Amino acid sequence: MIYVMSDLHGEYDKYTAMLKKIGFSDEDDLYILGDVVDRGKKPVEILRDMSLRHNVFPIMGNHDKMAIDVLDWLLTEVTDETVERNLTREEMYRLAIWRMNGAQTTLDEFSAIPAEERRALLDYMKEFAPYEVVEAGGRTFILVHAGLGHFRRERPLDDYSLDELAFMRFDYDRECFGGDIYIVTGHTPTLTITGEPEIYRSGNNICIDCGAVFACGRLACLRLDDMKEFYID
Numbered sequence: 001m002i003y004v005m006s007d008l009h010g011e012y013d014k015y016t017a018m019l020k021k022i023g024f025s026d027e028d029d030l031y032i033l034g035d036v037v038d039r040g041k042k043p044v045e046i047l048r049d050m051s052l053r054h055n056v057f058p059i060m061g062n063h064d065k066m067a068i069d070v071l072d073w074l075l076t077e078v079t080d081e082t083v084e085r086n087l088t089r090e091e092m093y094r095l096a097i098w099r100m101n102g103a104q105t106t107l108d109e110f111s112a113i114p115a116e117e118r119r120a121l122l123d124y125m126k127e128f129a130p131y132e133v134v135e136a137g138g139r140t141f142i143l144v145h146a147g148l149g150h151f152r153r154e155r156p157l158d159d160y161s162l163d164e165l166a167f168m169r170f171d172y173d174r175e176c177f178g179g180d181i182y183i184v185t186g187h188t189p190t191l192t193i194t195g196e197p198e199i200y201r202s203g204n205n206i207c208i209d210c211g212a213v214f215a216c217g218r219l220a221c222l223r224l225d226d227m228k229e230f231y232i233d
Contacts, residue, residue, distance in 0.1 A: 002136045002224040006033035006186025009213035010040025010105050014232045018221050022230055033186040034061020034145035039102035039213045044109035051124045060128040061145040062167045066098045067106055068125050130165050136224035139180045146187040172202040199229050
C-alpha cells in the first residue's frame with residue numbers, strides 16, 4: 001500500500017501512532033510531503049526514524065528548507081550562546097525569519113545531539129525531493145508540499161522552482177490536470193479552508209495538512225490505493 005502524510009512538525013508521538021494505526025510495514029511505501037521540523041517538540045526524533053526506513057520518501061517543505069539554509073552554516077555552533085555571533089546581515093535575516101516560524105524546537109534538538117549526527121541528519125534533509133509522481137489505484141498522483149505555483153498545463157514539473165513547489169499557496173479551486181491526475185499537497189492547513197481538521201478535496205486537488213501541531217488539529221494520512229483516510233487526534 002502507498003500512504004501519504006504531511007506537516008508532521010515535530011509531532012513524533014502522532015507520527016508513530018499513525019504508523020501503528022495503518023499497520024505500516026516493509027511492504028508499504030510512505031511519502032511525507034514536507035514540514036517535518038519546527039513547532040512541535042520532537043523534530044529530530046522523526047528525522048531519525050525516517051532516515052532509518054528504506055520505504056519512507058520525504059519531500060521538501062518550506063520549514064525544512066528554512067532549517068537547512070540556517071543549519072548549514074550554523075551547524076558547528078548551534079547553541080543559545082553562539083547562534084548570534086559573527087552573523088552576516090543575510091544570515092541574521094534568515095535566522096530571524098526561521099525563528100518567527102517555529103524554529104526553536106528544531107534548534108534545541110539539534111544542539112543536544114552529537115555533531116556527527118547533526119551533519120548526517122542535515123545531509124539527509126538536503127536529499128528531500130522537490131516532488132514525486134506516484135501511480136496507485138489506477139490514478140496518477142503529483143505529491144508536492146505547497147502546490148504548483150504559477151501553474152501552466154504545458155509546463156514540465158522539473159521547470160518549477162522550489163519556491164513555487166514548497167512556499168507558494170495553492171489555489172484549490174483551480175482544476176489543473178483533471179482526468180485521473182491528482183495533486184496532493186500539505187502546507188495550507190485545512191482548518192483555514194473549511195474550519196475542520198479533515199482532508200480537503202476540490203476536484204482533483206487534495207490537501208492533507210490537517211494541522212497536527214495545533215490544539216484543534218489532527219494528523220491525517222491518505223492511502224492512495226483506495227483513497228481511505230486515517231486520523232490521529
